[in-house]
Amino acid sequence: MPELPEVETVARGLRAALPGSHILSVRLGKTDFIDDPSALKRKLPGCRVMAVRRHGKFLLLDLDPSDQNGRGFSVLIHLGMTGNVVVTAADAPVAPHTHVFLALDDGREVRYMDVRRFGRIRIVPDSSRDATLTHLGVDPLEATEEEFLQRLGSRRARIKALLLDQRVVRGMGNIYTDESLWRARIHPKRLGTSLQREELRRLFRAVRDVLRQAIQLRGSSVSDYRDAEGRRGEFQRLHRVYQREGKKCFRCGATLRRAIVAGRSSHYCPRCQRPPRVRRRFSA
DNA sequence: CTTACGGCCTGGGTGC
DNA sequence: TGCACCCAGGCCGTAA
Numbered sequence A: 001m002p003e004l005p006e007v008e009t010v011a012r013g014l015r016a017a018l019p020g021s022h023i024l025s026v027r028l029g030k031t032d033f034i035d036d037p038s039a040l041k042r043k044l045p046g047c048r049v050m051a052v053r054r055h056g057k058f059l060l061l062d063l064d065p066s067d068q069n070g071r072g073f074s075v076l077i078h079l080g081m082t083g084n085v086v087v088t089a090a091d092a093p094v095a096p097h098t099h100v101f102l103a104l105d106d107g108r109e110v111r112y113m114d115v116r117r118f119g120r121i122r123i124v125p126d127s128s129r130d131a132t133l134t135h136l137g138v139d140p141l142e143a144t145e146e147e148f149l150q151r152l153g154s155r156r157a158r159i160k161a162l163l164l165d166q167r168v169v170r171g172m173g174n175i176y177t178d179e180s181l182w183r184a185r186i187h188p189k190r191l192g193t194s195l196q197r198e199e200l201r202r203l204f205r206a207v208r209d210v211l212r213q214a215i216q217l218r219g220s221s222v223s224d225y226r227d228a229e230g231r232r233g234e235f236q237r238l239h240r241v242y243q244r245e246g247k248k249c250f251r252c253g254a255t256l257r258r259a260i261v262a263g264r265s266s267h268y269c270p271r272c273q274r275p276p277r278v279r280r281r282f283s284a
Numbered sequence B: 001c002t003t004a005c006g007g008c009c010t011g012g013g014t015g016c
Numbered sequence C: 001t002g003c004a005c006c007c008a009g010g011c012c013g014t015a016a
Helices: A002-015 A037-043 A145-153 A161-165 A174-184 A195-218
Strands: A023-028 A048-055 A058-064 A074-080 A081-091 A100-102 A108-113 A120-124 A255-259 A264-268
Touching: A002 A048, A002 A058, A002 A081, A002 A195, A023 A037, A037 A120, A074 A081, A100 A120, A145 A161, A145 A174, A145 A195, A161 A264, A174 A264
Parallel strands: none
Antiparallel strands: A023 A100, A048 A058, A058 A074, A074 A120, A081 A108, A100 A108, A255 A264
16 A cells, blocks of 8 residues: 555655656556556657656656657556556566556566556646646645644544545555554544644654655555565554554553544554544534 | 545455 | 455545
């Protein structure tokens, strides 16, 4: 499940491998996750990769056409749950579930694989004006503390839902929200507006520490995630709550629990992360 | 407007 | 050996 650290790891791998290369041709397998498959085949050949960027959990390949009159554009990629992008020799064995092949002019190939095809690929003419991207919230590693406090502390939704909402903060998924909330000692069901300033500051620090450390370790390899060089991430070794239901809290020794919050499996320590008072429902 | 929730997409892993 | 079921992220429709 690629979240910000995994996508950043992929982006760094591609950034070291792709800029300057030309795309010769496009070959496609299953295409139901591609917005306009024929546009990919039509527009990519001849293009040069200018840059690779990450926006939240999105990857962007900025391309320039060889045609002098053509305008640059970007390929927007979301890895979904099981997507990955690698660069290999064109004659390397093809992994199962590989659905996009971009042949480069130097004998290499960019490949997109995605077991469940929850990922998405789309061409965007102008990434700075694309609604998908402009509607995203702040990058937690770029936001100031004040921005972060303002965005999360002013909303009445559960803090878990707010952290997962890409329009509030971009890049967090289930693993890193649970890990951050544990480190900040905040229960996932707490409402944004109920958080004290000090708690929000702890959360800001926890989010940044967790994400930075995870990027350093090239993400978490929970199932089969690999970086561009095929290496596993190592951050799963530092998970404190994620998928540790029934085990002991590293901080206080209590038994960790799992509950559905914001429709997602949420892992937390019932002692370190105090639940909010039961919410009352009024009917009259 | 804001929040909550169920359903949909897909298929590997799990448990019976 | 088979198979029903669970679950994941994003998105959408609906309801309060």
